[in-house]
Amino acid sequence: MMEQVIMNKLGFPILSTLIFLPVAGAALLLLIPRAKESLAKWVGLLVSIAAFILSIPLFTNFDKSTHLMQFAERHEWIPAWNITYYLGLDGISVLFVLLSTLITILCVLISWNAIKTKVKEFYISILIMEGAMIGVFCSLDFMLFYLFWEAMLIPMYLLIGVWGGPNRIYAAVKFFLYTLVGSVLMLVGIIVLYFYAGRTFDILELMTKTYPYNMQFWLFWAFFAAFAVKVPMFPVHTWLPDAHTEAPTAGSVILAAVLIKMGAYGFLRFSLPLLPEASRAMTPVMLTLSVIAIIYGAVICLAQTDLKRLIAYSSVSHMGFVTLGIFALNLQGMEGGILQMINHGVVTGALFLSIGAIYDRTHTRQIADYGGVASVMPVYATAFMIFTLASIGLPATNGFIGEFLIILGGFTANQWAGVLAATGIIIGAGYMLWLYQRVFFMEVNPKVAGLNDIDAREIITLLPMVLLIFWIGIYPNTFLGFMHESVNHLLERVNSGSAHEMNIAKNIMEILK
Amino acid sequence: MVPLNWYLMLSAVVFMIGVFGFLTRKNIIIMFMSVELMLNGVNISLIAFSHYLQDMRGQILVFFIITVAAAEAAIGLAIIIALFRNKSTAHVDEMNEMKG
């Protein structure tokens, strides 16, 4: 199987470093005595910055001309069960690794003053989270993937359950149970694949096999259970508003920016290439669920009174766009879907960062407690406006590119899906601008009078997001360029799904001649 | 020479005395001793088989069991003493902290 990948040539095992550097950082944090806890955030910051800098070669040295896995590393791990330690990246996953390393820095920065209890443990959770997230995106061995996938749950559970809001225990348990139930079904699916394909967990090897349709059908739903919960698709979305609302800012940001991307990533990496026939057959169901999520999430936002809850439901709507794009099963839709995953990570991450910044000052999430913030905090208002505009998909911001490609792809796949998805954009403008009006415009609410505008640390936290929004909006080719080859390859695999039978048919024809 | 059956019968009798002792007596020390009795019942049959089959592994196993039983006795007694200090009784019907 070695010829399918390009081994890492950077001189150091970049992916392993990215996974284990944060974990090592977390171990280092354990050594810090309780009395010097303020040191913990510096260590957290330095480690996350180091990880980000180390991840830059992924951006610069990535070979965009191939769909093969790159930066690959492979070691025997548990030979008895043929489990390997196998890492690699392709055009679909590479951007998410970069997003994860960037987001972690911002999470550390935004929590600088907000976290006052168990500081050390907080940063340990964040760093372990980072390692696990990167692991998920890099794994090319199904068992390794599952390990990282589950490993992510624990720090997130702690982040919500320990540093969360008043109703945190309920939210944390709900989050945990939802995702665990889904992933257990996925584990069953993995094991079925393992035995069927001749005892291998190697994803690339699994992809070369074809599976009978009946099996694909059941496996599709087993994977669906895990991935749809994570996305979250309608109707398994109700954990998300609770988790977002109760989580501390950093938790919400990671959740929104990276964690919920993993569901969609799972569809792309596993469901589609492993189970092409089933994926094609299930397209109507998936498109329907996506469209419901888009409209349902958007309409619900109109009635929200809680800032974070509103953004959480808007995530349901935006992720509906992502799954719509992916299951449009054409190039525009899928590239739009992947780009929209990045966009949503950037924009919703930024919105949660912003809400965190003002929550630190007011300690309220009720929209009614705000009003006139633009008069008091003009710089903050400007930044929030940019994020709002990106969220409603204004051209020249990143949201437009993603949504346009998705609607184009969705419309091509199914006209109704495209048209109905486009209505989500109208409602999106409605709830976001109404939110903005209630928080930032109108007369100054006495509760926010006299607040200080955001300081340098917060500006530095938000600035990368602003830059990314315009970068992707004005010159998205930088990012789309990563995907073309991989997405093309994936589509070939999905759409020529019955290539195997085609070949047989061809051979028969040859013989008949 | 005594036939194997006799030994096995002895073993069974000793084991059953242990079982009934464990199930019926209420003093925790006596129950503990009943457990030892059961272990020794098993030991008898192991040695009997070992001799009958001329295979030393049975006797080796018995040594293991004696060692483990000794360790278990030490820990078990320690636990019983700790329990007694807490509850001032060795009566097993008064110990149901683990009820569901």
Place this chain on the structure above:
Amino acid sequence: MNNYLLIPFLPLAAFLINILLGRNFLKEKAHWVSILAVAGSWVVAVMALVDTMAGKTINEDLYSWFVSGNFKVSVGFLIDQLTAVMLIVVTTCSMLIHIYSVGYMHGDKGFYRFFAYLSLFTFCMLMLVMANNFLQLYFGWEGVGLCSYFLIGYYFDKKSASDAGKKAFIVNRFGDFGFGLGIIMIFLTFGTVYYEPVFAQAGGFANHTVNFLGYDVHLMTLIALLLFCGSIGKSAQMPLHVWLPDAMEGPTPVSALIHAATMVTAGVFLVARCSPIFSLSETALMVVALTGAITSLFAATIGLVQNDIKRIIAYSTISQLGYMFLACGVGAYSAGVFHLYTHAFFKALLFLCAGSVMHAMAGELNLQKMGGLKKYMPVTYITMLLASLSIAGVPGFAGFFSKDEILWLAYSGPSPVGKLVWGIGTVVAFLTALYSFRLIFLTFHGKFRGTHEQEHHLHESPKVMTIPLILLCVGAIASGWVGIPHLLGGGAHFTEFMKPVLGHPEGHGTHSEEWMVMAVSVIAGFSGIGLAYFMYLKRADIPVRLAARFSAVHKILLNKYYVDEFYSFLIVRPAIWIAKNILIGITDAKIIEAIVNGIPKAIGGFSQVIRKVQTGFLQHYATIMATGILIIVAIMLLR
């Protein structure tokens, strides 16, 4: 090409400078950056016009915006005759209004912010008109909408202003929904979104039908109508006109620039630009013509009874935009664009004069509290009077030529609804003169009806405001002279100039018919003015008695046909109600959450039952174990 890049990017640079440095450094000097930038753009735009007059057109890409498979789009520029005229309209109006704003916005705490937005708007509008593909057009389209949102809600601490901005944006999104789908249909049909290949291939699809959402429809009609949805929103045509009157919450220069001269005419520009597509569908053209005609009539009737000086002009704008669509709908695109061009001058002038009046009246907008202002502010009076004469279609003024051309082509053109829309257009010409002069007479003539304090403060505006008025006034009079029809001995230069892009409108009629059409419209205009004079100066009691006599009609007009109320009742409130009561209340809380929380509860209940087995007594467990072993042994023995 490189020079022409300056046209949009100078204002963009000004925007960036102002938004980044304005608050702390430029402060009261922010206007210099913006004015210099737009003046630079204007100079280059004039050069572009000269070049296109010499027959040079440009169509070049700047850089590849995004690529996905066979979908490719660039940021690129097309400068042809249509673009050149639009460039002149946009940069001229923008420049004069920039200058006017220096006086109007003087001392405002958001001074730098205002000029930053104006520059951003100018940039987006220029990108819109200079685009060489539909997606960039869409960028400019949304960009101007955004600036409009910012500028309407400029006084954001006022709830009504921020409401109006939001409403403008969301109502426009309804139109853009169709526009976006139209672009997608264009791509799926032609495989590209660039104007040139699309328009070149359009003819080949003239008779194609396509299945759209389960219906078989004529392809070109579908595309044209989807694009027209965007126009309806942006140009405030029925039924999406509701945002424009509310948009008057913004500062007056904004109303003049965005909501009169430039942005709202983007819809007309779109139809004109896509004339190769529209011309292939008679149905679409008919829809355009009727929408325009009905809107212009409808808005003019509302304009008759409003008392807010800016709202009257806003309804007048809606009405005149309807006129332009009417022209496009009968195939007379160049007449529509001609009217767009003359309208930009006299309507911007009307707004700026209204702003000047407001400035003198300390923000008062109610006509009934004005009167007799002409002796206090002669420049404003004269310029506004001339603008009104122009809009009323008095011969010699700009508005006369463009309006006459529209009416003549409607009358004589091949459109099946031509005669009908000509009739409506003539009635509207009468109404336009009536409400315009109602405004003039109530504002400037008669006796002052405001408070003494207000009267004491009345003054002419400063030079920085009146000079742009005078310059625009020149445009309001003379801009029409480039299109004097052959009938009056002119050369119809405008139509000739536009011919390569918009084609030549067909009109079949005799000279006597042409004279008749012209005479009817002139009579309509003069009788409107005369009636206004009679009703509002001579016999001021008549309007009051009329209002009392037809109180039901008056009430409907005063409440703008209750369209806002209708939308609120039909769309806004139901959406929120459904969200609150059905989606959150029932689906999320009662169904999904019930399942999610119900399963653990059921498991918990079962556990409550079986926990009784765990008594905690050692010997119970031991007995169970022993029994179990006995059973197993028994099974093994008896097997």
